[in-house]
Amino acid sequence: MQKLFLYLVRFNGVFIFLILEVIALSLYFTRNTTTEKSAFLSSANGVVGGLFEYSNRVYSYWSLASTNKELAEENARLRMSLPGAQYKQLVTTIKVQDTTYAQQFKYTAALIVNNSTNNPNNFITINRGKKHGLLASSGVVSGTGEGIVGITRKVSPHYSVVMSVLNRAIRVSAKIKRNNYFGVLTWDGKRTDQMVLESVPKHAEINKGDTIVTSGFSTMFPEGILIGTVDSTFIESGSNFHTAYINLFADVGNLQYVYVINDLMRDERKKLEEAVANE
Amino acid sequence: MNKLTLANIARFWLILFLQLFILKGMGEDIGQIDVYIYPIFIMLLPLQLPLASILILAFIYGLFIDMFYDNDGLHAACLVLVAFIRPLVCALLEPRRGYEIQQTLTRYSMGLRWFVQYSAIMIGIHTFALVTLEELSFSITWLLRLVLTFSLSLLFIILYQFIFPQKQ
Numbered sequence: 001m002q003k004l005f006l007y008l009v010r011f012n013g014v015f016i017f018l019i020l021e022v023i024a025l026s027l028y029f030t031r032n033t034t035t036e037k038s039a040f041l042s043s044a045n046g047v048v049g050g051l052f053e054y055s056n057r058v059y060s061y062w063s064l065a066s067t068n069k070e071l072a073e074e075n076a077r078l079r080m081s082l083p084g085a086q087y088k089q090l091v092t093t094i095k096v097q098d099t100t101y102a103q104q105f106k107y108t109a110a111l112i113v114n115n116s117t118n119n120p121n122n123f124i125t126i127n128r129g130k131k132h133g134l135l136a137s138s139g140v141v142s143g144t145g146e147g148i149v150g151i152t153r154k155v156s157p158h159y160s161v162v163m164s165v166l167n168r169a170i171r172v173s174a175k176i177k178r179n180n181y182f183g184v185l186t187w188d189g190k191r192t193d194q195m196v197l198e199s200v201p202k203h204a205e206i207n208k209g210d211t212i213v214t215s216g217f218s219t220m221f222p223e224g225i226l227i228g229t230v231d232s233t234f235i236e237s238g239s240n241f242h243t244a245y246i247n248l249f250a251d252v253g254n255l256q257y258v259y260v261i262n263d264l265m266r267d268e269r270k271k272l273e274e275a276v277a278n279e
Numbered sequence: 280m281n282k283l284t285l286a287n288i289a290r291f292w293l294i295l296f297l298q299l300f301i302l303k304g305m306g307e308d309i310g311q312i313d314v315y316i317y318p319i320f321i322m323l324l325p326l327q328l329p330l331a332s333i334l335i336l337a338f339i340y341g342l343f344i345d346m347f348y349d350n351d352g353l354h355a356a357c358l359v360l361v362a363f364i365r366p367l368v369c370a371l372l373e374p375r376r377g378y379e380i381q382q383t384l385t386r387y388s389m390g391l392r393w394f395v396q397y398s399a400i401m402i403g404i405h406t407f408a409l410v411t412l413e414e415l416s417f418s419i420t421w422l423l424r425l426v427l428t429f430s431l432s433l434l435f436i437i438l439y440q441f442i443f444p445q446k447q
Contacts, residue, residue: 013330017363020338024359027352028412 072109072143072257079107079259105222106262108132109143113159117192117253122164124150126258129158134260139220143257146226147250148172148214152260160260166192166252174227174246175215176206182215185227185246193248194231200242206233212246219266283325283383291340293443294320299347302435312424314431316439317344317354318405321362322398325383330366337362350413357408361401368400386440398436402429 080103114125128134140149140162150162151170163170168189174197175182181204183197200206210230216223226249233244263269298317305314321337341355348354369384372393386394406429414421 013334013363016331016334017359020334020359021356024338024341024352024356025412028350028356030351 068257069109069111072111075143076107076109076259080105104263104265106133106264108134108260108262110140110160110258110260112255112258115164115252115255117164117166120189121168122166122252123153124162124164124252124255124258126160126162126260127158128260129156129160131157133262134160135262135266137220138263139214139222139225139261140258141221141225141261142250142255143259144250147248148221148225148227149250149252149255149258151220162258164252165195165248165250172221172227173215173217174212176200176204176230177211177213177224179205181206182217183242183244185212192253193251195228195246195248197230197244197246198241200244202235202240202242204242206230206242206244208232212244219263219269221261222263287324290320290323295340295343297439298344303347312427312431314428314435315402315405315409316432316435318358318361318401319398319436319439321358321365322401322436323383323385326369326378330363333362333365334359353409353412356412357405360408361405364404365401368397372397372400385444386437387444394440395433395437398433402432402436406432 083101108128110126110128112124113127114123116122116124124140126140134152134155136152136155138152140152141147142149148165150164150167151172152160153163154161165172165185166187168187170185170187172185173182174185181200183200185195185197188196197212208230212227212230214221214223214225214227228246228248231245231247233242235242294317298315302314302316317340320340321333324333324336337358338355341358342352344354344358345351369378374389374393384394384397389397406425410421410425410428411417414424
């Protein structure tokens with residue numbers, strides 16, 4: 001106790017302490033009044049602002065995963081409002097002023113959790129499944145918006161296995177964007193950045209650099225999704241069809257996010273087409 | 280410019296960096312809980328330094344922190360208070376054999392038990408002053424913030440002593 005008292009007596013700092021506290025507290029309690037000091041003593045000044053920006057860049061990595069997820073979901077929402085994803089409900093025989101659209105295609109963002117490109121038949125696993133409304137035989141497109149990725153094969157409650165475009169069993173209906181001639185897109189198992197477009201009629205004009213898009217003839221992809229550009233074409237002797245090599249837009253080797261497309265009117269269309277085929 | 284001075288200058292920047300670039304971002308990530316380890320700079324200053332210079336150092340250091348937290352003067356006020364209280368706390372916790380003149384008050388030189396007591400009192404005072412000045416009322420939020428900030432800050436300060444052990 002005596003020592004404590006001695007400390008108190010020996011204080012030459014009391015005066016300085018009081019001055020500093022008064023300065024600090026008056027700064028603090030006047031912080032909302034707009035004076036010139038507030039700009040200097042806050043992150044608005046150049047040095048601190050610059051450091052802030054730098055530190056922000058450093059620890060924005062902490063939330064990168066959730067930011068990515070939010071963006072993917074937002075993109076899916078935006079894609080659903082594109083005209084291509086909607087089904088025109090306007091009936092032409094009756095004059096209706098209302099041009100409401102009904103949702104035809106539903107986009108679901110998914111993260112790739114497993115992927116391969118080195119097998120003859122490649123599959124991709126994504127982290128969305130039945131619980132999120134996914135069905136087998138739905139189209140999967142790249143998260144960056146360009147290029148198709150595959151078709152869902154098996155759907156479990158939380159995961160789906162996608163047959164990659166790099167799979168010899170894949171068949172996608174595609175057409176030349178310029179003149180609408182269509183063919184079937186397959187993979188020959190050779191290059192991971194190319195697919196083969198077959199069954200394009202011989203009389204159709206097809207040139208190097210032509211853009212290939214989905215035809216919309218299957219229920220898997222809506223019409224007009226970009227696939228790739230023509231690399232080279234040839235006609236096999238005796239064949240009536242072109243064969244073209246297509247450079248893909250989507251690089252399946254480095255994908256992270258994809259969108260699964262569900263055609264909400266698929267059942268209706270399938271039933272109708274089957275009914276006709278069985279006649 | 281002896282070794283001790285240089286060590287303190289290095290610590291000045293190291294703690295500033297840890298506080299502003301790691302703990303500040305972390306506090307924003309886990310919600311409104313702030314973790315403050317910067318008082319450890321004042322806590323670890325050499326004993327023989329005159330009180331007046333410690334106070335002025337604390338004021339400058341607090342203003343630095345304030346610039347980044349956009350709290351004009353708040354941290355400066357709290358840190359000056361902590362610096363002012365430090366001799367009292369040291370006197371209270373004085374071991375039987377007394378302090379050595381050249382001694383720095385680290386876990387290494389004083390033992391873990393002593394250091395935890397010392398940190399608890401210093402951080403307790405600091406957090407109390409800080410949260411009270413920020414809330415300006417004794418509500419549930421005040422209590423919650425007090426408890427959480429105090430315990431997390433104490434934890435990080437003790438961790439700091441393990442991650443960056445100082446022999447002098």
